[in-house]
Amino acid sequence: MIRRCQEHGYFRGENCPECGEKGRYLLDDEREQRLGRFVSGALRHFPDDLGLQMDLQGWVDLDRFCAVMKKRYPWTSEDRLVGLVESDTKKRYEIEDRYIRARYGHSVDVDLDHPVCDSEFLYYGVSQEEVEMLLDQGISPIRQTYVHLSTSRQRANEAASVHTDNPIVLKINALEASEEGIEFICANEDIALTEYVPSEFISIEDDD
The missing domain is CATH 3.20.170.30 (ADP-ribosylation fold)
Structure with missing residues (x-):
């Protein structure tokens, strides 16, 4: 379940891990999974099939993405999408300057511009x-x-x-x-x- 705490933002579960408040409901477990599968497919595997234009770094226009998403699932919203992204402990996606992309997991050709990893x-x-x-x-x-x-x-x-x-x-x-x-x-x-x-x-x- 995804909820939003007025003070600490989006979280998964029944209560905000920071303050214990219940927060505002966004998505139950079933809808979270359904939306998650859609986002994964759209941003990692078949953007063209959904009429989404992806640039070489994997970015898709957020407004266009939300329009396609709402057409498929009328119960979705940009707020619920943002909640899915920001509450994800695996940090699979990111939103920046009205664009959205998957951080990893692509089967389509991309040239990701993440920072260089300096681990030994x-x-x-x-x-x-x-x-x-x-x-x-x-x-x-x-x-x-x-x-x-x-x-x-x-x-x-x-x-x-x-x-x-x-x-x-x-x-x-x-x-x-x-x-x-x-x-x-x-x-x-x-x-x-x-x-x-x-x-x-x-x-x-x-x-x-």
């Missing part, structure tokens, strides 16, 4: 069956425009656990890779993006 190491969670191949061939995008890396071992393990019961975390020497011309950009504090990770910068992360 990044992490990538995989299944046991994938480890040998990736250590040999490197990491390429799968059904997405960018390789999505995690900024911590814990986040990588959590991401891989969605797909496998026994994840293995690979460690990326991002500092050395950057010195060799591989660029990593920060989608948010948890996710870094790159076009390809060569095998020489990949090792298996120790459990210690």
Whole structure:
């Protein structure tokens, strides 16, 4: 559920985590999920099918987006869309200067202009069956425009656990890779993006 506290802004849940106030209702769980699926599809995968023009950095005009959104779901509004974006703990989207975009997760061609990631190491969670191949061939995008890396071992393990019961975390020497011309950009504090990770910068992360 998404609500809005008059003092602290949008939040998810029954009560504002800052002050405990109930706040103003915006979206219940079902409508939050329905709107979330629409936003993901429109900004990551098929903007053209919805008549949305996306620039090279992934931005879509907010007014046009809201018009298409309201035509599909009459119960939506710009306020509810903003609430979805600003209350999202995964920080999947951003709104700026009357434009909206996904920060990551694209399958359409984009050239995102996020800031350069300066982490010394990044992490990538995989299944046991994938480890040998990736250590040999490197990491390429799968059904997405960018390789999505995690900024911590814990986040990588959590991401891989969605797909496998026994994840293995690979460690990326991002500092050395950057010195060799591989660029990593920060989608948010948890996710870094790159076009390809060569095998020489990949090792298996120790459990210690």
